[in-house]
Amino acid sequence: MxxxxxxxxxxxxxxxxxxxxxxxxxxxxxxxxxxxxxxxxxxxxxxxxxxxxxxxxxxxxxxxxxxxxxxxxxxxxxxxxxAELSRDDFVEIYDMREGAEALAIRSAIPHLTNAHIEAAAAIQDRIEGVDPKGFGALNMAFHMTLYRPSGRMRLLTHVEMLFNAADRYVSMVSAGPELKAKANAEHRSLLEHCLARDTAAAEACVRKHISDARDALAQFF
Amino acid sequence: MxxxxxxxxxxxxxxxxxxxxxxxxxxxxxxxxxxxxxxxxxxxxxxxxxxxxxxxxxxxxxxxxxxxxxxxxxxxxxxxxxAELSRDDFVEIYDMREGAEALAIRSAIPHLTNAHIEAAAAIQDRIEGVDPKGFGALNMAFHMTLYRPSGRMRLLTHVEMLFNAADRYVSMVSAGPELKAKANAEHRSLLEHCLARDTAAAEACVRKHISDARDALAQFF
DNA sequence: ATATTGAAAATTGGATACAATCTTAGATAT
DNA sequence: ATATCTAAGATTGTATCCAATTTTCAATAT
Known part of the structure; x- marks a missing residue:
């Protein structure tokens, strides 16, 4: 029945x-x-x-x-x-992301299994594929896959909110190929640090990934 | 009419x-x-x-x-x-507070006037008064008075939310006099760093203030 | 011409009514 | 006695209706 x-x-x-x-x-x-x-x-x-x-x-x-x-x-x-958009708001979002995601990767690494890292790597493969459509969602999926094992629901919800807020800005600019290549390289090295369970290096990598993106994109607004 | x-x-x-x-x-x-x-x-x-x-x-x-x-x-x-309470949740809140409030004080200091700092000092005077009632609200007011001049609404809203979340835990324990004295001393030295417009020192002070409180209180849960 | 006023229209906030879903208690079978 | 099922009750989700507020726009005054 x-x-x-x-x-x-x-x-x-x-x-x-x-x-x-x-x-x-x-x-x-x-x-x-x-x-x-x-x-x-x-x-x-x-x-x-x-x-x-x-x-x-x-x-x-x-x-x-x-x-x-x-x-x-x-x-x-x-x-x-x-809500209106502004350069200050964009910077604010990225400054908040830097702190929140640094904490997220730091909290997650002790709980990361190789399966988690491989899942993230698989998403990165798709990001580097031909299809530029849906980059925002894939990028968020890559990061969240590495953060989620932290199990910190408050933090994860907050990070996800910041990703969504950032999307309004990111989707406005068509990132040049050199910016994309830089971001991809940073994703790859983040995966390496995760495999090595090198918490400090992974955290520094995430911080630089985000603050560099902030500086590179802020000029567009 | x-x-x-x-x-x-x-x-x-x-x-x-x-x-x-x-x-x-x-x-x-x-x-x-x-x-x-x-x-x-x-x-x-x-x-x-x-x-x-x-x-x-x-x-x-x-x-x-x-x-x-x-x-x-x-x-x-x-x-x-x-929502249920847990030690992990408490630690999570304080870890998030540390990053968020460090950013808040860093963003605020360039916009701080002496009037702002004096307003915070006046609140601290009340905190050190006899009345232990409403400590949570006064403590939040002290911090927010220093953060608010940053003008970063997203960040301020987030910090305020974390304060409210922390209240559920803080209001459960009656802080001993030595903990209170420590917190008051930290507030006073934060005010000094603000007066000197010493961003790095103020940020470090906030970080220690929060992480020490986390470590001191976590054992109660 | 521009600013001010006032009333009608548009819109949101709240209350009531109904539909969909979940919860609980009792009946039945094992 | 325990577990399972079922149906009635309880509770939430949505729609519709009324009240309170805001918005708009034309009339009037300056």
């Missing part, structure tokens, strides 16, 4: 993965990151509800969620606005 | 400061921090709504907010639970 008699019924309201709020957050996040919804644009609950075919209630919760993630700003009784 | 004809009407629904959600978050946060609502306890939306005299809708948003702040854990369609 494991499978109920619902087959056709499942087709219509599909891919609403247990809670439409999560789906809304993902969709809106993507539109904000790609600039489909411009910085400063207002988000009207009823419009979004109509567009996504739900009521205002899930939209409200999704907007609240996006607010906590820093994607939109909300004042009481006023319409939510997509 | 500035004042409508509502006088008695204003007395009943008073002190709901523009949005009852904020008030709910504060009240629930306080009850969780003080342990009035124990770790692991379930939060039933309708019960809370009845208790605070509102509908479930503001309660839902408050719970969602508390979730983001790490005070409660929520699974879809299940009742929210007050």
């Amino acid at each position: 494991k499978a109920p008699i619902r087959e056709l019924a499942d087709l219509a309201p599909l891919n609403l993965p247990r809670g439409r709020v999560a789906a809304l957050v993902q969709d809106l996040r993507a539109e904000i990151v790609t600039g489909t919804i411009a910085p400063g644009a207002t988000l009207v609950q009823e419009d979004l509800a109509a567009r996504f075919g739900v009521s205002r209630m899930p939209v409200r919760e999704a907007i609240k969620h996006l607010q906590m993630l820093g994607f939109v700003t909300v004042e009481d009784n006023k319409r939510a606005r997509v | 500035k004042a409508p004809i509502r006088e008695l009407a204003d007395l009943a629904p008073l002190n709901l400061p523009r949005g009852r959600v904020a008030a709910l978050v504060q009240d629930l946060r306080a009850e969780i921090v003080t342990g009035t609502i124990a770790p692991g306890a379930t939060l039933v939306q309708e019960d809370l709504a009845a208790r605070f005299g509102v509908s479930r809708m503001p309660v839902r948003e408050a719970i969602k907010h508390l979730q983001m702040l790490g005070f409660v854990t929520v699974e879809d369609n299940k009742r929210a639970r007050v």
Whole structure:
């Protein structure tokens, strides 16, 4: 009696993965990151509800969620606005990333197995492949694969939030081939330090990886 | 025509400061921090709504907010639970505080005026006064007064969140007089470093202040 | 022309009602 | 006695409706 008699019924309201709020957050996040919804644009609950075919209630919760993630700003009784971008904000995100990810790799290395490192290496292989599409997601997956074994949920959630915040900026510039090559080399050497379980070297590598990226990209804003 | 004809009407629904959600978050946060609502306890939306005299809708948003702040854990369609406490969680919070607050003081010092430092010193005077009540809030105010001039909103919000998370643990132990004296001395020397605009010394001071507190308190959990 | 005011429209905040899901207690079988 | 199943109850998720606030825009005054 494991499978109920619902087959056709499942087709219509599909891919609403247990809670439409999560789906809304993902969709809106993507539109904000790609600039489909411009910085400063207002988000009207009823419009979004109509567009996504739900009521205002899930939209409200999704907007609240996006607010906590820093994607939109909300004042009481006023319409939510997509958060503005600025050079200072970009630098702030990367400065925070440096500290948080240094702590993440430091906490993770004692728990890293070779399987973890190989998984990260496999992701790096894909990053160096031809497909430049979805670089942001792959890059985040590479880093998170190495951080996740730390088991520190607060820290991991925070790092993930910073990655998402950074995406808004990173996706705006098409990184030149020399920058990409540098980043790839740094990923490879980070993998080496992890294999050697050299905590200090790995942490320094992560710090430099991030602060160099900050300095290289900051000029674009 | 500035004042409508509502006088008695204003007395009943008073002190709901523009949005009852904020008030709910504060009240629930306080009850969780003080342990009035124990770790692991379930939060039933309708019960809370009845208790605070509102509908479930503001309660839902408050719970969602508390979730983001790490005070409660929520699974879809299940009742929210007050987050459990653990030694690992405590250490995690303090490790994150060390990195975040080091960055905060470093970013703030170039913008610090003597007025800022004097305001912090005034708060420290109160901390060293007789009244041990409200230490958590005063301590946070002292630190935030020094960090706020950095103007980095993301970072300040994050630091404040970590302070609130730490409160659940700190408020459980009654710090001995020697620990208090040590913390006060560290606050005073931090003020000195700020007056001298010695960024490196101030950052090192903050780091030690936090990591020492971590090591001193961790044993209690 | 520009600024100010006021009222209508738009929009958000909150309450109530219903649907979907989870939880619990009791019945049944082993 | 213990475990399993089932159905009723409890609880959360979503929709719809009303109230409170903000926004807009035209009318008026300067």
